[in-house]
Amino acid sequence: MPTSAALERRLLAEIMKIPVIDVHSHVPAKEPFARSLRDLVGYHYFTSLAHSAGMDKAVLADDAPDEEMIPVLVEALAAADNTVQYGWLMELARVLFDFPHERLTPDNWQELAESVSRKAKVRGREREILRASSVEKVFLTNAFDENLRAIDREIFVPSLRADTLVFSFTDKTVRKSLAKVTGVGVEDTKSLQRALEKLFERFKSNGAASVAISLPPQLKVFPVVESDLDTALGKADQGKPLSAAETANLQSGLLFAFAQMCGRFELPFQMMCGVIRGAYRHGVYQGRDLLQAGDTLRSLMPLLNAFPEVTFCLSVLSDSQAQELASYGWLVRNVVVSGHWWYDTMPAYIERDLAARLQCAPKTKLLGYYSDMYKLEFGLPKLNMYRRVLARVLAWDLVGTGRGTEQDAVTVARLLLRGNPQRIFKV
Amino acid sequence: MPTSAALERRLLAEIMKIPVIDVHSHVPAKEPFARSLRDLVGYHYFTSLAHSAGMDKAVLADDAPDEEMIPVLVEALAAADNTVQYGWLMELARVLFDFPHERLTPDNWQELAESVSRKAKVRGREREILRASSVEKVFLTNAFDENLRAIDREIFVPSLRADTLVFSFTDKTVRKSLAKVTGVGVEDTKSLQRALEKLFERFKSNGAASVAISLPPQLKVFPVVESDLDTALGKADQGKPLSAAETANLQSGLLFAFAQMCGRFELPFQMMCGVIRGAYRHGVYQGRDLLQAGDTLRSLMPLLNAFPEVTFCLSVLSDSQAQELASYGWLVRNVVVSGHWWYDTMPAYIERDLAARLQCAPKTKLLGYYSDMYKLEFGLPKLNMYRRVLARVLAWDLVGTGRGTEQDAVTVARLLLRGNPQRIFKV
Amino acid sequence: MPTSAALERRLLAEIMKIPVIDVHSHVPAKEPFARSLRDLVGYHYFTSLAHSAGMDKAVLADDAPDEEMIPVLVEALAAADNTVQYGWLMELARVLFDFPHERLTPDNWQELAESVSRKAKVRGREREILRASSVEKVFLTNAFDENLRAIDREIFVPSLRADTLVFSFTDKTVRKSLAKVTGVGVEDTKSLQRALEKLFERFKSNGAASVAISLPPQLKVFPVVESDLDTALGKADQGKPLSAAETANLQSGLLFAFAQMCGRFELPFQMMCGVIRGAYRHGVYQGRDLLQAGDTLRSLMPLLNAFPEVTFCLSVLSDSQAQELASYGWLVRNVVVSGHWWYDTMPAYIERDLAARLQCAPKTKLLGYYSDMYKLEFGLPKLNMYRRVLARVLAWDLVGTGRGTEQDAVTVARLLLRGNPQRIFKV
16 A cells, blocks of 8 residues: 655655765766766757757757857757656756756856856866766776776776677777777687787776676577688688678677676676667667667577676666566576666656566566666766655555565665675775 | 655646547547447457457447447446456447446446447537547548548548558558559559659648558568569569568569658658567457567667667557666657557556656657557547656656656646647647 | 446455366466475575676575575565565565565565475465465466376366477477377477377366467477478487478477477467576576567467467566557467466566456456466466556456446456456366
């Protein structure tokens, strides 16, 4: 039976105090926060909504001055002022930049722009933002050939992004760059393993805590015989075209090789499942990818089965897989259920998915939320959105149905936002 | 945090005043309202439920007199008096026909039958019904060879139904009829374009505001090379059988040709996605079609990409696609998210889908609800069902979470029910 | 508009009084209740959660003594004390075994173990449990070669499990056992029919009320020509390997043959759709099966169409099919919507699915809940979970929206828990 809204408020207050470990973001280590308003409204969540609502995307050209671009974007965004994304923008503007207005308009955007520029000059701004957001550490997503030395490891945690190596391995510049950073030219399975070993050693010694990759819908993965992987790697090395079967061998072989290294180096493998890159041809930058309804994790099973000692932190993009993911968390020992990703990050989905996860899967196998943000400022409103849903679900479902006490609910919240990330990624 | 139920009631009162533009129905222009009770209970929503609950479908024979058919149907329907569909019938009986009983029974159906017959004779009955339903205009779905002259365009808006031409083009009578109404015999791509041009001209000059089609699940659509379409059209013209590949070319080619004409004539293309016609062989008339779980819009992407200037108003039949559709509305500029169709029109689905749409997509890209009705009387209960859910979602989600004020909520409701249809279809 | 929580409480009180007919379980007729605590915590719902949360599965070895196994299992289970499954265990411990603690721990498990052993010796314990659970009759799932004589038919109802015959027919021991119990060696379609006839006669004369089978996702079923089935059965009989096409013919042919016998013997066919057996290789016993998101009932349609006189009671394992299943119940006369199965039996799913079913399908075509239990004790907490959701949905949706009165709600509850099972299975 429902308990009171007062409980929900008390839980939210406790939840706000938990210092979050944010296990996935795209924050650039060197420019982690916004230097200008453009850095904020240029986030694909806003440009894609404005474009979808009718804005000409030519407006977004890199050389268009703020004075031209921003008012047009802001005006188009008004059509989306009902959305949660718009709400993020207004919440961060209010909390992080003292912006006093309810809506961003062509008349008041300069006020916000000035505040953003001013705050950008504050020393330790990144820490100020994290403090205001109740975030302790933020995972980055680093290119395999990125310099990791400069990363401020007190607040940032590197992760190796595997997408480019797995899906663009036939690209000459990719292989060249891999050879350069590892000192190993890959021409067969053995040299691949040596190269990955070097790569993982470098990441590990620089504090990397995970490997991350995004996968297309219904990607078939399967164990590849060494000689078949040799053939595919050899052709790639020689610049010869690969058949469809060889490409499949190459991608699965690389994925298995990464998983094997994850095992050896004790790094969890974060997989974001189900994104169709470039599906919408006319979209803005980073606004062309879509999900696919009816996708399934089944095709990943051979990989999950092959590496029982590797922890796979899985996210899905399609809401039609939500129960499948929760069930994997329930049953499959090396699967951790992670966050609420992109098109699936709306409260309407989070609420039901979170309730179901907490009903069926061990509380130790859930990563509550990651920001997926490109600038630190977005952690605050995205996490707050999640925190509100979390407080509601814990109050009305966990405590309200008698499965746990108020104290249990706080314990669960701590695990989801901090304890599980700490234990799983050893940070 | 939740606000009060009082807000929900105030919003509903405001929503009831908005004159709706109903963008999709099957109302026959010449017989738009019920002449007899049979016209109402003969709606497939009721015959299929009664049959599913055990009624012999022979009862529905055209020559069975009302006195035989209706009591049997009414008795069988009692097994479904828990349903929303049954609720529609009772609500319209009460409001439009002053029927005083809570249930329709073999003992009281004649009372309703008399009221229906009596009201049918009232002059201007169609306007009376629309007034009671708070509906201003109703879109029709017109066969390509239908006479459009007689349509009362003050209240009705013609739409060209494309199903027959796209999916039954090899049917000789279809091609003959097309030749007759356009004066063009289609034998290749060029003559197809001329015929469609004539067809669209006629519809446009008669006030048509859209083209509408229903599509089977996972229909693959793709751009067809002109010579391949020539071959398929030629074979169809000569009455020769088409291979599976040629049939696919024909259907995709026709679909692309329709979309092209939509672009030239500035007509939105309404697509109802995912119906398997005739799936249940033993069903009653119009009660044989089903949805398919796990269907996806992905296969439509080539069409949506090919005509960025055409507005596609998409509905889906499978609940497992709800988030996919909402995400298309969010990202894809030429996609409008439309209504809650057929098996997906239950409040349990509408509530969550509507909340999600309002959370993620621009408010200008949502068509709230269309009736899909066969007689005008059904607009009232179906729309009222939607209006109640809309009031609830706006109160508890939009206003309750602080994303908008009460006035914003009314603005959103106006857009969904009236403003967006007006702007998108230019009516 | 919402009515009061008081209504929900009153409905729950009424619902608790309804003597349930539980139409699907795996209770062994000879050992229907727990002899020891191990019989309870050894249920796959707990061993799989404990293993998933990190427990070494070697602990579960048959020869590991309780003193070693149980504390380790109990300790691992603490990580899942947030779950509904854990809640089942604590509820049955409290109600059926007077266990006074909120959690099961390595320190208090022996207290519960003693209580279980003590209660096991009470004469008529199975009836005591059923009384406490408000359950009148429980369906069993019997192997085709099981002895049915010993079954206590006052409380148990046999059902013929078809899985082994349909999916392991090429297994020599299976065919031998079939020959032994029927006196018919199957070598072609005709002898298959004779054997099934004997089998069904035996089950029918022993009070069997249904046939039950679980099916893998997207199983293609189709009518098989007799000569093709002859070929497949002949090869199986001769121990020759079957091609993929022949295997498909064999399985579809067997499924159709079972359905045909269901028609002749007037037995409903219970189908649990969508389980991938052995998907997770490293799972514990009975903890290796998974669902598949995006599965569909469409491929079953040929079977449903071919036997309009056979009642198919369908359950699905994937939440993405929930609306599809409800729609089949709405439209397809010989389909009954049954229960909430396994990964789909969490309240988060049940609540929405139940609301939707009650909104769209005749109340006479819904089987509310079956326990799927392995020991009688689990009926109590699983059914109570369902009853609470049922009371809530009836209160807030059926009564709250005005589709029915409080008395109607009780009537619906009676149908779902008792009246429909009685009528559909003639028990």
